[in-house]
Amino acid sequence: MNRVTLAHGSGGQAMQQLIEQLFLTAFANPWLDEQEDQARLALSLLTGAGDRLAFSTDSYVIDPLCFPGGDIGKLAVCGTANDVAVSGALPRWLSCGFILEEGLELALLERIVASMAATARAAGIAIVTGDTKVVPRGAADKLFINTAGIGAIPVGLTWGASSIQPGDVVLVSGTLGDHGATILNLREGLGMTGELRSDCAVLTPLIQTLVNVPGIRALRDATRGGVNAVAHEFAARCGCGIELQERALPVKPAVRGLCELLGLDPLNFANEGKLAIVVARSAAERVLTTLHQHPLGRDAAIIGEVVAQKGVRLTGLYGVTRTLDLPHAEPLPRIC
Amino acid sequence: MNRVTLAHGSGGQAMQQLIEQLFLTAFANPWLDEQEDQARLALSLLTGAGDRLAFSTDSYVIDPLCFPGGDIGKLAVCGTANDVAVSGALPRWLSCGFILEEGLELALLERIVASMAATARAAGIAIVTGDTKVVPRGAADKLFINTAGIGAIPVGLTWGASSIQPGDVVLVSGTLGDHGATILNLREGLGMTGELRSDCAVLTPLIQTLVNVPGIRALRDATRGGVNAVAHEFAARCGCGIELQERALPVKPAVRGLCELLGLDPLNFANEGKLAIVVARSAAERVLTTLHQHPLGRDAAIIGEVVAQKGVRLTGLYGVTRTLDLPHAEPLPRIC
Structure with missing residues (x-):
């Protein structure tokens, strides 16, 4: 099986395998490994750095998915990280939601996920919680990604x-x-x-x-x-x-x-x-x-x-x- | 103009109007009103309640958009709030990302946004940051929503x-x-x-x-x-x-x-x-x-x-x- 099927978006075995073999492996970190419905993030990791959360989100729908200088996966990390970072916060944790079109090549998905993982790791960002949906062929164009990001804004910094x-x-x-x-x-x-x-x-x-x-x-x-x-x-x-x-x-x-x-x-x-x-x-x-x-x-x-x-x-x-x-x-x- | 156009997803005037007339009005809260690239959320509002962030995300692609008992907007608040809440945290803040198909009826979008706003308000949740993308007709099926949610897990609570x-x-x-x-x-x-x-x-x-x-x-x-x-x-x-x-x-x-x-x-x-x-x-x-x-x-x-x-x-x-x-x-x- 080398393409995304509707089963990959169900609550069943196929989805569990996709999560374990692709996402957990690529994004590996202790928060994601917990596999609860939510990441549990010690506030002490943030409060040393600041007194306010910076919280931002973007969905990425770029066409084409890959381009000179990046791809939708790299973009989905950079874009949201930057929206957090312009407050002066260090972007620390990302969520990530995939909407996949039935029939998407798994090799392409793997390449994009690897790009997300590499970009996040290089920036000191952990992808700690996520979601995958698959829609039937024609209901989306290949692949959309949403990320939401969190960091702490240093005390006294009020850029605005x-x-x-x-x-x-x-x-x-x-x-x-x-x-x-x-x-x-x-x-x-x-x-x-x-x-x-x-x-x-x-x-x-x-x-x-x-x-x-x-x-x-x-x-x-x-x-x-x-x-x-x-x-x-x-x-x-x-x-x-x-x-x-x-x-x-x-x-x-x-x-x-x-x-x-x-x-x-x-x-x-x-x-x-x-x-x-x-x-x-x-x-x-x-x-x-x-x-x-x-x-x-x-x-x-x-x-x-x-x-x-x-x-x-x-x-x-x-x-x-x-x-x-x-x-x-x-x-x-x-x-x- | 009674339908979503590609201009509503551009960085231009049409998008700004959609944000101001629809989203800022429906979701009105002081964090969103700041209109920075990120919500800025005082950690003191959370730390009284707990020592760990619960952070979760889901994308919503349900078909049909409206159904007895709810619609995709209500679902997008409930689903993510619940994923945060099952940790014992009080879900407090949500991000929200819309992916709209060109041609979507604005009246339907307004109805769904009103439903999100009412559901969030009733649950004491503020939608504090967001994003809107529009894709050409046929590149998505009407409307997808991603939400990510944050709350604080009470000290000592370790459900898992x-x-x-x-x-x-x-x-x-x-x-x-x-x-x-x-x-x-x-x-x-x-x-x-x-x-x-x-x-x-x-x-x-x-x-x-x-x-x-x-x-x-x-x-x-x-x-x-x-x-x-x-x-x-x-x-x-x-x-x-x-x-x-x-x-x-x-x-x-x-x-x-x-x-x-x-x-x-x-x-x-x-x-x-x-x-x-x-x-x-x-x-x-x-x-x-x-x-x-x-x-x-x-x-x-x-x-x-x-x-x-x-x-x-x-x-x-x-x-x-x-x-x-x-x-x-x-x-x-x-x-x-």
Whole structure:
């Protein structure tokens, strides 16, 4: 039997075998080994680190499942870990729910599960509880994954968009749009090979270098909707405006080329390993230097500032400033 | 616009509107209102209650979405809350991830979200973080929901299958198979109307009556695979056997009729509001009395015992004992 069957999602023997032979083996850890209906996690492992739980979830429906730089399994760990980590917490535990389509190749599932396990292990994250559902052929497209993540936010750390104020400076931790451009290229068969690669990464090590740096207001990982969506969220939350400089945006040549070809803007493209950061002006240079010292932040750049006048604006290469609307929709569905 | 579009899953304006007008309104609570990438939950709200986190997840893919006694939204709260609650924890916070099919009626989504919100509120649970994805028509069947839940396990409470031992007694908290029979009847068009109703319920109030009762070994909610699957899990975990008495099984006449009609066994049918409980023999009567005093446990019964000889066995109405195998698969897919 080399394909997922409906029996793999039942409460019966086939499901038990799949759980034991695949998930328990790949994700091996003492919490999962208990095989209770819930993971039981000693709070003492967290409370040393902080006083608040950071708790986040994402479902992953990306098409195709595998792409240069990652796959849906790696993405499902990175994406949720990053949503926890941007609070300043160390992501520590993940849950994971699979929705499998009947007929999915088991070898592909094994490859994706191995990728999840390797990504989590490298990041010090344990996948401690899970669930598997199988739906009949045609009721889902191959494989969806949900993860939810937990970490503890250090005492006194209150990064958040509501603390942003006029005069603050906006940074990004690296080049924009790599993930979105990679998926678009694959899906539309644009044939730009060898140059495009998803930036999918767990950002915890980079974020942790910032935990003791004063003057940081807020962090977000700029995924669906890109830096533009984050800029709009920041602006709406703090009641100010954000002005970005087009010439300051770090964009790889291949991504820029693809955007020009299609008339798209890398600011709207999804990233899976990039931060948008707002800091007090006095902290901007120190934060930039700190980011540059880490491999995940070597292309970091200051890209704009916070102003009193509401809205998000972009000053173009020729000095003309225009309003950046939040698009009604993104360039393509199933980007993550 | 009265249907879900791909734009509702983008990082753009349409998604923001859906989140604000539907989810934030229905689930309203201070954690969700923050609209950060993660909920920030004061550990002090938990540590008063316990020393370990209970953390669990399930994805819900049930077909049809609405059924007598509930809908996928109510189920998504009850199922995960129960998986947390059977540890003895009070389920406190839920995450929620929606995967929507393009074209889904917004009115149906609103109805399901309202059902989630009402079920959670009644159970003292806050839905504090979430995610929405939309996939193109045909890439999913209408609507899937994942929830992950968190609570704190009271200090000193160590319910778990590994503490089960020969001589212990097995109870169930009420009639078996109501949920599975209800869904089977609907899906197969068997036409048994008015008598079948899912038992979908948050079991926390019932479970909390047991927290201070000594002699309780382990609890599970008997969902996919029914009480038979739980009996096999218990037996495998403790290295003992379980013997059940067929005449002791509480089964409603309509469920029994449907099972006889189709040659199926209510022991294998899914429940969504029933516990399987193992207790020390000396505690059995007290636990039974305690269960009977609560509306969710009024049909509770002692159904068997734990023995040294491995395996799960059933003694039939005429006194003949046979081995109960764990079926390879359940009676029907997409039961939850």
